[in-house]
Amino acid sequence: MGFLDISNVTKSYGNIEVLHHVDIAVDEGEFLVLVGPSGCGKSTLLNMIAGLEDITSGGISIKGRVMNGVHPSKRNIAMVFQSYALYPNMTVGQNMTFGLEMHGVAKPERDKALADVAKLLQIEQLLDRKPGQLSGGQRQRVAMGRALVREPDVFLFDEPLSNLDAKLRVDMRTEIKKLHEKLKTTIVYVTHDQIEAMTLSTRIAVMNDGYVQQLGTPKEIYDTPSNLFVATFMGSPAMNILPAKVSMIEGVPHAEITNGAGQTASLRFSQANMADWAGKEVLLGIRPEALTDPEGADRKSRNIVTLQNAVDVIEPAGADTFVTTTLGDVAVIARMRADSDVASGQMFDFAVNMEKAVVFNPKTEKRIAP
């Protein structure tokens, strides 16, 4: 049993079930990110942990105490909201200590807690200001401060960075990560941004359509996505998915794909179990970084296949150059070194790292290999 236990939780509005049998056990000190597109149920799940929405069936417990029907303020949790939800009529200091005041904590203790947290977040000079006088980043800090002062068992974050501009978002992301590493608190964090999910979490729950599609460490999610949805949702640019046919050449399974010129190319699989699929159609998933120029290919890989194909578009992005080409009748994106010698319209040698390839069943969309 975890520190925070979500077991078989379902949520329905009327007859419509929006969250289906969610099971997640979070250990103490874990940073769990719930990620998925809007409407996937991630915020509903977070609100159920907070007690802001009823649990239709199943149960949630924190530290072994069942939380179903317990008032939000009695769960010893704290929440950071997307809009920060700072009380506009109170000063920063009052905002941060309001929860303690409501819980009947005496003034001297409140001031002590406030001073500690303000120091930690470096917002001591803001304590007498009103939220309206703060910048976005400062409000974000105050919102976190308000959560920290409570010293809760679990921190809940509801898309806390999505109202910040791009640069500030990256800074705050790092700061949240540092804070977590320092304080070792248990965090459940909701976002739609897969980069946030990858960088912050110790574990990720990828959600879609009210189901947890996959629960695992960032590496597991990235390298071995359990289905097509997870594969394409996590990672940017998204994983290339191309139709392929499995054929046996000299007893070794190969993926047969058509290149841009309509000819068939064979790529050797590293995964032995692909022999079971001989003669069948599969979907081949190749991340952009596994499709690159030969000089930039992963030297540790034992299975690099080079194939010549026409370059459609190149998009230099500074650190990398993204190259679009057509394989298996779909546009695929390759990630190359910034100074690769590539030009649009030309033929080019693409290096495919087949060790990193992921294969899916086209019918069930589940992962077959690795």
Next chain:
Amino acid sequence: MANYASGADFRTKLQGWIPKLVLSPSIAMMLVFVYGFIIYTVYLSFTNSKMLPKYDLIGIDNYVRLWGLSTWWTAVTNLAIFASLYIIICTVIGLTLAILLDQKIRGEGMLRPIYLYPMALSFIVTGTAWKWFLDPGIGLENTMHLWGWESFEFNWIKDRNMAIYTIVIAAVWQTSGFVMAMFLAGLRGIDNEILKAAQIDGASNWQLYRRIVIPMLRPAFLSAFVILAHLAVKSYDLVIALTGGGPGRATELPATFMYSYTFTRNQMGTGAASAVIMLMTIAAIMMPYLYAELKEKP
């Protein structure tokens, strides 16, 4: 495994009830004093109540009688004339003033409150002022005569056929500024980039307003219509103060008809029937509007 079947704790349950408890006095008042009373009046309209309520049903006699009364027909005709002129003139004046005020006018801050202040007055005050202003003996007509325009004649308020129009004038004076404010708010809400785009497309000022701006004011038109229409049906004070329903019964409206039939002529059943018809008129105007309004914001 833990048993999750436990219900909500006491505090959470209480929190669920408090909002409804807080709302309940208003809801109770509304159900009794508005909807209960409506049902009661509807019931009375089917009874033979005279000075005091009676509870024996007599069918639709009151409605038959009502529609046979020439006074009622006068009231209904007057309402039709008054309401249509009032709505149209207020809208035209309001829209015109709003468009003109929206031309970067110096002194807009001065003019706007001048157009609007009559709305703060009671209809009784408006009626008192206009009654006298329109009185041929001492008002406008007299002034024109004193200024040397001997043939000037303006005695509508004493004229059975024209008196209803004096009510329109006073009512327009009172409300058109408010309609102006509504349209002005609508105009200020239009994205300037759309206007710039239309100008780049080569629209003249006239075309700009006719083809782009006025169609975009649709919500303001709708609001203005609903407000004015319901004010027109409810108009009572102004008639009392300005003409007292006269000369004769020439400016009787359903609102004054209901009052005099119920309380001075002791024909409560007929009065109730007229009130029901007024309510139905308002409901026909308001229902679609309210429905759309509440549906938009679920």
Next chain:
Amino acid sequence: MAAATQDTAVSSGKITRVFIYLVLLLSALFYLLPFFVMVVNSLKPLDEITGGNMMALPQTWTIEPWLKAWSTAQIGVEATGLKPYFLNSILMVVPAVVISTGLGALNGYVLTKWRFRGDTILFGLLLFSCFIPFQIVLIPMATILGKIGLAGSIPGLVLVHVVYGVGFTTLYYRNYYASFPNELVRAAMIDGAGFFRIFWRIMLPVSGPITVVSVIWQFTNVWNDFLFGASFGGQTQPMTVALNNLVQSSTGVKEYNVHFAGAILAALPTLLVYIVAGRYFVRGLMAGSVKG
């Protein structure tokens, strides 16, 4: 290049502009004239009105009509002036405004932040009740007020105005609180504040603007009401009814100057409110058009 302005992008020629200003100024005259005439003539002796020009300024300035309207004019059967009625109106307006605004604030809070199944229908019913022709409730209201012993009394009028004003105040607060983020209420809940504490500590402190609107709206509406005052006022008639009695009285010489002074006295409180807080007054009127 002209400096960039944020208002309309429409430009017009010089002649057009002269014409526009002309129309606007004439309109201003139209709106000002009746009130101007009232003020001017309330400061004239009676013979100057009946024998002279209403547009002319007084030859002999006098405040006699004002004093008479206030304290000695014949209202109905007694020569009390408008003073007692003015007091009636004040005694009626203050509690009516306070109670209906308070209820409206709580209702708006519940209807936006503590929503429950069917709340939209309840609100719709409440909203419709703002627009009903009050003739439909006159008969039963008269009966009920008689039965509970409030007929012809200030508390009776207060009750009536609260009942039929609560729809509007609820509308104001509901629309205002609707734009107030729900997350704040949720944050306060997690912080441990309950229903009333959230209202007092979080909602009310930011409700200043809408409270001004609601108070002004209710004040003008209740003060200017005639129908309820005439129907249920009995011996405690409000100012509007008294003014009407003064103006319509058929006995004796028509003292126009006194009538005008009385009319201005009746209009003074609402005009004052309008001058001091006109901005909010407009906002209230706009909200009355059910535009959130």
